[in-house]
Amino acid sequence: MTAFPGPIDPPTRLLMGPGPISAYPSVLRAMSAPLVGQYDPFMTAAMTETQELYRGVWATGNEATLLIDGTSRAGIEAAIVSLVRPGDRVLVPVFGRFGHLLAEIAERAMAEVHTIETAWGQVFPVSVIEEAIVRVKPTLLALVQGDTSTTMNQPLDEVGAICARHGVLFYTDATASLGGNPFEADAWGLDAATAGLQKCLGGPSGSSPLTLSDRAVEVVRSRTRVEAGIREADDVSATDFVRSNYFDLGMILDYWGPRRLNHHTEATSMLYAARECARVLLIEGRDAVIERHRVAGAAMLAGVQALGLEVFGDLAHKMNNVVAVEIPAGVPGDEARRAMLEDFGIEIGTSFGPLHGRVWRIGTMGYNAREDAVLTTLAALEAVLRRFGASVPTGGGTDAAADVFRSS
Amino acid sequence: MTAFPGPIDPPTRLLMGPGPISAYPSVLRAMSAPLVGQYDPFMTAAMTETQELYRGVWATGNEATLLIDGTSRAGIEAAIVSLVRPGDRVLVPVFGRFGHLLAEIAERAMAEVHTIETAWGQVFPVSVIEEAIVRVKPTLLALVQGDTSTTMNQPLDEVGAICARHGVLFYTDATASLGGNPFEADAWGLDAATAGLQKCLGGPSGSSPLTLSDRAVEVVRSRTRVEAGIREADDVSATDFVRSNYFDLGMILDYWGPRRLNHHTEATSMLYAARECARVLLIEGRDAVIERHRVAGAAMLAGVQALGLEVFGDLAHKMNNVVAVEIPAGVPGDEARRAMLEDFGIEIGTSFGPLHGRVWRIGTMGYNAREDAVLTTLAALEAVLRRFGASVPTGGGTDAAADVFRSS
Structure with missing residues (x-):
């Protein structure tokens, strides 16, 4: 590189694709706010505030509502690797590209993955999902809500009750749908859900909102391993720990929770963006x-x-x-x-x-x-x-x- | 939440801790630039430009120089899980908290981890590292450069030659040191190195620069698995694939490389920030x-x-x-x-x-x-x-x- 490029100066674009889309102007402004330290009272308050804002976005009372520092697929991977043990059965109904992605991530987590498929452009009748649950007896049902590859919106409202009846954890990837289509984490019986900012939430890619039910938190907690270097004498580590440090929701919960145990350094500017996305959404309603x-x-x-x-x-x-x-x-x-x-x-x-x-x-x-x-x-x-x-x-x-x- | 909080409005802070630190004003400005689509010619050009800028920062000619979308420990985990197969021996000399972190991440990747330790406040004589390499015969040496927990800066300049002599891959975590202390990826014989923006590079946490030697790329490529949903007929997948989708450097290389194969949606605003961090560094020199x-x-x-x-x-x-x-x-x-x-x-x-x-x-x-x-x-x-x-x-x-x- 002989001459250095100038400051970033993007052309004006109206982004009308399947995402990323043009961010709300106030979200762009939020990202240029000055940084603060990760344990600054302002920062921890902003984290707590952001959790509460996302409870509103997800329609949940889940204490375990937070952000994963990465793109939407980081949130997906965090949910799956933290909830699924190697050898666990995972059922993935596939109706587009992102169903394949859930299956792929679960396979890499060494789950026994079972898929059912429907033609692109269709969704699953809830009876077909229940029939597969009865047959496969999975630990986890992983189901995309809105798949941009086909534009379909899988109805979820009756699925949670079916999962509860069969003792199955219910996870959904709401990346493409959250904020633009009905979503009711508690009313629909979700145990875990993840999203991204770059679709209906109107922000940049790079932060993934996530929420976990108490039942999901119990599973995550049963696999807790506090990392050496910050482990204390009375910290007991599971032998069956999550095979990722970055995506270990147990440690991430301890960072966002009252213990504020250092894990990563929260991505400050992306937190500001995520907070603003939720704030403008809730103010509009x-x-x-x-x-x-x-x-x-x-x-x-x-x-x-x-x-x-x-x-x-x-x-x-x-x-x-x-x-x-x-x-x-x-x-x-x-x-x-x-x-x-x-x-x-x-x-x-x-x-x-x-x-x-x-x-x-x-x-x-x-x-x-x-x-x-x-x-x-x-x-x-x-x-x-x-x-x-x-x-x-x-x-x-x-x-x-x-x-x-x-x-x- | 009965009343919604106002726009983010952080107090003025002079951040003189071990990081994160106050960002360069131009980096904050860069993050408020409008978004573009992920395959917009402007975006792919900005990605390519950012790769070239980071070659300057790392002092490398490595083609495989890019960003991981996550905090600095996302970069660490991407390097380790992509380079280390379950059962591989990994040697980690520990001289502070972040040595423990490297060992921890390698353990979770199911490596056989061997550590040597020195007292906090000291670094390792290179002879001690070589002696341990001879004894352990690791696949990978994972060594922190600067560990903020002790403030020590481990000399790396002779380590690459030792690793090359013994056929060991050499990875370093330069999160805390890069940009503020000498670093020569090529001259020092690094196979992989990762960093974060929130230390000497003067940006926010949330993007992790990474560089890989051709030898490291070969290892990564030998484990390639193209995900179902975008896999083509002539894509051959390794059976020994990386146990993470998000951190599979083979797929990430295909996204940043000429094939531009969709993986995640690049975190646009963080890319703008990372680009500006490198740009101001190289312009100053x-x-x-x-x-x-x-x-x-x-x-x-x-x-x-x-x-x-x-x-x-x-x-x-x-x-x-x-x-x-x-x-x-x-x-x-x-x-x-x-x-x-x-x-x-x-x-x-x-x-x-x-x-x-x-x-x-x-x-x-x-x-x-x-x-x-x-x-x-x-x-x-x-x-x-x-x-x-x-x-x-x-x-x-x-x-x-x-x-x-x-x-x-």
Whole structure:
């Protein structure tokens, strides 16, 4: 490197893909706040405050509600490796890419992993999940709520009761759904749930909110090992300890709890960001934010349909915050996406696996779940589709979307 | 929570402990830059630029130079779990708390861990390390460079050649030392090294720079497993895969490399921060920054000695960026630290393990390795010591420190 690059100076982008999305301006501001020490009374108070804010986001009274310092998959791995012992049976219903990820992480944790699969674009009837639980007798059910790879939103409201009846721990990955779709950790009987900031919560990737029921905390506690170097004489370590230090929720609970036992050094600026994400959500109101996502998602859906695009998947179970549209025959998908980005500054998403090259994914989440973002995206999409030779009705997309906003 | 808290508004703190420390103002500004998508050409260019900047920081030509999304111990765990197979022998020379941490992480990775120990406040003669290598025949030597728990800086310059001679991989944890003390990844024969931003690099905790030699990359690559969901037909997975998904450096290399294979969603704002930390360091000049740390450290040392305080440990091997001072008899250590924080807004550090209650640790790192920070801290310390009944020479600390700055 002969000349050094200048200060970071990103181009203006409207991020309308499946995430990450444009952060709330106040979240960006929060991250430039000065640092404090990790045991500064201000810092420990900010941690405690953040825990309480996330109890509101998750709709839980769980004491064990905190952040994992890493991206959303760090939260997933922390939950799974702390709850699952090698050889334990784990059941993963797979309805998209992120179900495969849960299975993969559980396999690496040396669990005996059983999967059931459904076609991409579908969710599981709850009876199918119960039938698999009865057959597999797992220790843990690991189930994605919203899978951006397919846009599907798996109903969870009856699953917790089934798990409780069969003595199964119930974990869900709510990365893509939390904040933009209904979620009730306590009412739905969740034992563990994790998320990320970069979807409906409207922050940057890099911090993973996590909550654990008392039953899950008991499992985690039974595997506690306090690390040498800060271990005290009366600390008893389990022989069956978690095979990760960084993701050992027992130690992380002791860091966030009243004992404040040093584990990692909490990522201060990401804590500020996570706190602000939850704060703006709760000030607007959890139900109001979900409703805003519902309306923006319905408007985007009406808009792309009015442009004549086919929508992928079971619409009755689509997440509020993302829609998958079939790329019209003859339109070069990646070139059209590039035109959206380069000529309009708007990002829409490509796809994984069986949908790769077949659909675009368009998101409406967090800060961008709003009318001007939806209408601007539809206007640009209309122009780009026309440029690549697709026949699209003039103004149909924005008109249909505006109608949804007006009637909501 | 009946009323919601306001926007984050931290008190003004001069962070002069063992880390985290006050970030460079430009690093805080960088984190409030708008987000972009993870495959935006701007984002992938910023990732590539950041890799090149860190090659400068590490003094390496290693292609495999990148960031782990987590705190410094995330980087440590990624290096160890990716390089060590269950049953492999790992040698950890322990000269403070963070040696215990390396041993602990290697144990959790199911390695056969062998430690040698020296008294806190000392480092290892290189002959002792070689003797242990010959006896243990480890796959990996895991050695802390600077351990803030004791302030010691283990000489590494001859260790790489010894490891190469005995066919041992050489990993070091440079979290506390990198940027403030000499470090030469290539010249010293490192196979892997990790750090954090919150010490001499002058950023927030939450991103861990990591570099791997080609030899280390070969080991990592031999254990590659591409996760289901994005695996392609010609991807061959090792049976001996890494027992973590999040820390599998093979997948992380594919995300940072030309293949850009999706793993996590890179923590955008932390990438901006890490990039800025390296950028300001290289613009000032790597050697100039180390020299600034040397001078600030020498000034703080002279200052505390001139205040009549005893310094802990082997001064010939002290890190530039932190000093441990004995708490004078009769002075209540925690109360005095609290007075520094509450009355002067200055944080100094407590201690772990055998030094707990016996020494304070005072840091001079990153942005705070500068004259006004050192003199202000010494002036406040003098006032606080006097308040708690210690007999201290008037103005001696600031005079002695100012002399060091004037003569440098």
